[in-house]
Amino acid sequence: xxxxxxxxxxxxxxxxxxxxxxxxxxxxxxxxxxxxxxxxxxxxxxxxxxxxxxxxxxxxxxxxxxxxxxxxxxxxxxxxxxxxxxxxxxxxxxxxxxxxxxxxxxxxxxxxxx
Amino acid sequence: xxxxxxxxxxxxxxxxxxxxxxxxxxxxxxxxxxxxxxxxxxxxxxxxxxxxxxxxxxxxxxxxxxxxxxxxxxxxxxxxxxxxxxxxxxxxxxxxxxxxxxxxxxxxxxxxx
Numbered sequence: 001x002x003x004x005x006x007x008x009x010x011x012x013x014x015x016x017x018x019x020x021x022x023x024x025x026x027x028x029x030x031x032x033x034x035x036x037x038x039x040x041x042x043x044x045x046x047x048x049x050x051x052x053x054x055x056x057x058x059x060x061x062x063x064x065x066x067x068x069x070x071x072x073x074x075x076x077x078x079x080x081x082x083x084x085x086x087x088x089x090x091x092x093x094x095x096x097x098x099x100x101x102x103x104x105x106x107x108x109x110x111x112x113x114x
Numbered sequence: 115x116x117x118x119x120x121x122x123x124x125x126x127x128x129x130x131x132x133x134x135x136x137x138x139x140x141x142x143x144x145x146x147x148x149x150x151x152x153x154x155x156x157x158x159x160x161x162x163x164x165x166x167x168x169x170x171x172x173x174x175x176x177x178x179x180x181x182x183x184x185x186x187x188x189x190x191x192x193x194x195x196x197x198x199x200x201x202x203x204x205x206x207x208x209x210x211x212x213x214x215x216x217x218x219x220x221x222x223x224x225x226x227x
Contacts, residue, residue, distance in 0.1 A: 006156075032214050043118070043204050043218030044157065089156050093214065101170075102147075102216065104156030 006105030137205030
């Protein structure tokens with residue numbers, strides 16, 4: 001019940017295209033859903049996050065869509081750029097002690113072709 | 115403001131040995147969490163330290179232990195190394211124990227032969 005599933009495992013997109021990564025969770029107690037971006041040789045960095053009281057959050061080219069009833073959320077990268085090539089992790093946590101309760105998906109390796 | 119720094123960046127050990135990894139938290143952050151990231155996997159929570167005490171642990175055996183110092187820096191110690199301990203060990207700090215934003219370091223890559 002603590003798992004976060006993520007798909008696809010890898011994704012290749014042309015420059016200017018839309019990248020879509022999907023995640024699903026089981027634990028309905030989760031109340032915070034961040035996406036982290038990791039470049040080779042670096043630690044993950046927070047990209048964007050959402051709480052279940054909203055269905056969508058947009059920051060620049062990055063949008064999270066959230067479906068509470070389906071227990072699914074997704075990351076959309078509009079106008080994908082080669083600089084977006086990285087591994088993306090979705091995660092989930094529940095209020096009370098976020099650092100303790102972060103559960104990460106297995107990651108999606110995104111390659112944006114020039 | 116400095117970010118999270120970890121040392122060493124890479125190290126190689128043999129099975130049965132012991133290792134100590136170090137982490138300096140971001141300025142202003144008092145909580146440190148450690149994660150293990152196996153190749154091709156997402157980070158897995160090991161434990162968290164707050165006010166120099168362990169404040170939660172994931173599904174890791176007692177041979178994984180840690181410390182937090184008064185300046186909020188932290189150490190991860192692993193005894194009796196096993197081949198499966200080969201991974202990237204990530205330290206993440208946050209400004210408080212209840213904060214929901216983790217700032218990760220670049221990690222320490224441990225290889226156990």
